[in-house]
Amino acid sequence: MWGMDASKTSSGPVASRAAGIELIALSKRYDGGSVAVNAIDLRIAEGSYCCLLGPSGCGKSTTLRMIAGHESVSSGDILMGSRNITDLPAAARGTAMMFQSFALFPHLTALDNVAFSLKMKGVARAERQQQAQALLERVAMGHLAQRLPGELSGGQQQRVALARALMNHPKVLLLDEPLSALDPFLRIQMRAELRRWQQELGLTFIHVTHSQEEAMALADTMVVMNHGVIEQVGSPHQIYNRPVNEFVARFMGGHNVLRLPQGLMAVRNDHLQLGSPAEACPSLGGTVTDVEYQGTHVLLGVEAVDQQGATGVTVMVPEARFAEHPVQLGQAVSLWWQPQQAHALAA
Ligand code: ADP
Numbered sequence: 269m270w271g272m273d274a275s276k277t278s279s280g281p282v283a284s285r286a287a288g289i290e291l292i293a294l295s296k297r298y299d300g301g302s303v304a305v306n307a308i309d310l311r312i313a314e315g316s317y318c319c320l321l322g323p324s325g326c327g328k329s330t331t332l333r334m335i336a337g338h339e340s341v342s343s344g345d346i347l348m349g350s351r352n353i354t355d356l357p358a359a360a361r362g363t364a365m366m367f368q369s370f371a372l373f374p375h376l377t378a379l380d381n382v383a384f385s386l387k388m389k390g391v392a393r394a395e396r397q398q399q400a401q402a403l404l405e406r407v408a409m410g411h412l413a414q415r416l417p418g419e420l421s422g423g424q425q426q427r428v429a430l431a432r433a434l435m436n437h438p439k440v441l442l443l444d445e446p447l448s449a450l451d452p453f454l455r456i457q458m459r460a461e462l463r464r465w466q467q468e469l470g471l472t473f474i475h476v477t478h479s480q481e482e483a484m485a486l487a488d489t490m491v492v493m494n495h496g497v498i499e500q501v502g503s504p505h506q507i508y509n510r511p512v513n514e515f516v517a518r519f520m521g522g523h524n525v526l527r528l529p530q531g532l533m534a535v536r537n538d539h540l541q542l543g544s545p546a547e548a549c550p551s552l553g554g555t556v557t558d559v560e561y562q563g564t565h566v567l568l569g570v571e572a573v574d575q576q577g578a579t580g581v582t583v584m585v586p587e588a589r590f591a592e593h594p595v596q597l598g599q600a601v602s603l604w605w606q607p608q609q610a611h612a613l614a615a
Contacts, residue, residue, distance in 0.1 A: 286472045287349040287362065287439035288314035289335060294344035296330050296496075304330040306496035307344065312489065314349070314439075317466050317473045319483035322493035323519065328476040329444060331493075335474065336442050337361050348439065364438035368445045370429035372417040378404060378428045379413040385435050403431040407465070422454045423461065430465060441466075443475040447482065459485055480520050484508065492516050509536075513614040524582060525613065526552070527575040533610040537567070537584040542595065545604035554581060556599045566590040572603060 289312040296305040305327040312318045320328040333339035335346055337358030346354045353361045372381050379400050380387075386396035404410045407427040417425055426446070433441055446462070447455045463486050466473045477483050483490050484504040492500045492507060492515075500512045511517035514525050517534040524540065526533050528550070545551040557580075558569030568583040583603060595601055 285439060286315040286470055288312055288316075288472060289440060289474065290345075290347040291331070291335075292345040292347070294331070294334065294346065295342045296327070296334060296339065297342045303496050305334070308493075308496075308498050310491060310498060310501065312472060312474060314472055315470050316488040317463065317475070317486055318489045318491065319487035320474065320476045320491050320493060321480065321483040322478065322499075324478060326493040327496040328478075328493055332442050332444055332474060332476050335440070336363050336365050338365075359436075362437075362439040363442055364433040364436055364440075366429050366433050366441065366443045366446050368449050370417075370425050370446070372425060372428060372432075374417050377414050377416055378409060378420065378424075378431075381417070381428055382432045382435060384432065399435070400431070403434055404428070406434070407431045422450055423458060426458050426461065434469070438471065440472040440474060443473060445476055445478070448477070448479070455482075462486065492519065494519070510611060511613065517613060522584075526572075526579065526581070526610070528610070529575060530612065532613040532615060534613050535605050535610045537582045538565075539605050539609040540581070540583045540603050541605065542568075542583065542585065542593065542601050542603060544602065546606075549604045549606060550610065551602050551604035552581070553600065553602055556595050556597055556601055559595070559597060561587075563587070568595065570601060570603060 291308055291310040293307045293309060294305060295303065295307050297303050308331065320331060322328055330339060334341050337356060341354050345352055348362060373384065376384065379397060382403055383396040383400035386399060401410060401413055404413050407430055409424060409427045409431065412420060412424060417428065420428065447458050450458060459482055475486060487504055490502060490504055490507050491498055494515050500507055500516050507516065508520055508522065511520055511523065511534055514532060517523040517525055522537050523534045524537065526535060552572045552574055554570040554572030556568055557571050558567070560567040565587055566585045568585060570581045570583055571578055572581045573579070581603065
């Protein structure tokens with residue numbers, strides 16, 4: 269088994285081959301009857317970066333913990349490659365976990381943090397230190413192996429946490445909100461680095477986040493969850509441009525949900541235009557309620573009137589266009605869009 273191989277090899281640890289994950293009618297009911305995850309089906313391709321995304325309480329972490337083996341499954345199956353891992357203990361699955369703020373032991377050096385799981389397995393000191401050093405070198409941290417976590421930057425700590433997670437040759441790396449405790453600047457740097465490592469290692473990454481921006485920046489596949497079910501699976505481009513329903517459109521942001529004669533439609537903020545509609549283009553009247561300068565563009569709040577009455581609409585106007593045609597608070601405006609830029613939403 270991979271875990272045993274890891275402790276026996278003398279050539280130093282190298283990441284093993286990626287595996288895909290398949291969830292089949294996977295459910296989790298906690299004691300007391302609440303359904304945290306409700307019969308979800310999902311295929312995650314091997315070697316891909318998958319983000320589980322959704323509001324707090326939607327079941328993302330429970331799903332990740334079931335894949336990790338840290339939470340029992342109420343019903344359904346989890347496959348890794350062709351193996352059914354549903355009932356395997358966590359350590360036998362071929363997954364590794366990275367937690368929020370990396371959860372390094374503060375009193376252990378980087379090297380001892382990485383070597384910790386081998387120590388628990390009884391691997392001799394010289395052997396485990398050699399493997400840990402090799403992994404730290406893999407993430408360009410070999411020269412800082414003797415530092416304590418508190419003596420490392422956030423980015424360096426992330427690399428130590430990654431090296432530690434790689435120690436058991438995982439096929440799938442599970443990341444539970446790893447970036448959410450970082451300040452915004454560091455978070456953007458760290459996510460770029462995570463993406464680079466995922467591509468370089470070629471492993472399957474499954475990353476839980478509540479941030480749309482983070483998921484779009486990282487994912488090959490985004491899985492949007494709500495109330496224990498999957499609302500939509502797709503590439504960031506597909507999900508942003510073709511949200512399937514009102515929940516996804518509103519959760520992703522950047523869209524207006526309009527009640528039009530054809531039904532519920534989504535139109536992106538940056539696809540709404542001000543002024544007289546081009547021929548055969550749909551339009552709505554409204555009044556400007558907010559003007560917010562954002563640098564590259566100006567965000568306008570408009571109280572518009574659609575089929576069912578007043579509705580708040582956001583319009584993103586490029587800065588140069590706003591400078592040519594400024595509008596003011598309280599001004600009556602007409603909004604229009606190209607018909608092909610309105611996208612029907614399921615009720
Ligand atoms: P998310 O990660 O999307 O914020 P979670 O998977 O943590 O959501 O939780 C999903 C639902 O399950 C929530 O309603 C939460 O309150 C509930 N839940 C999570 N953990 C437990 C638990 N140990 N016992 C009971 N209910 C839980």
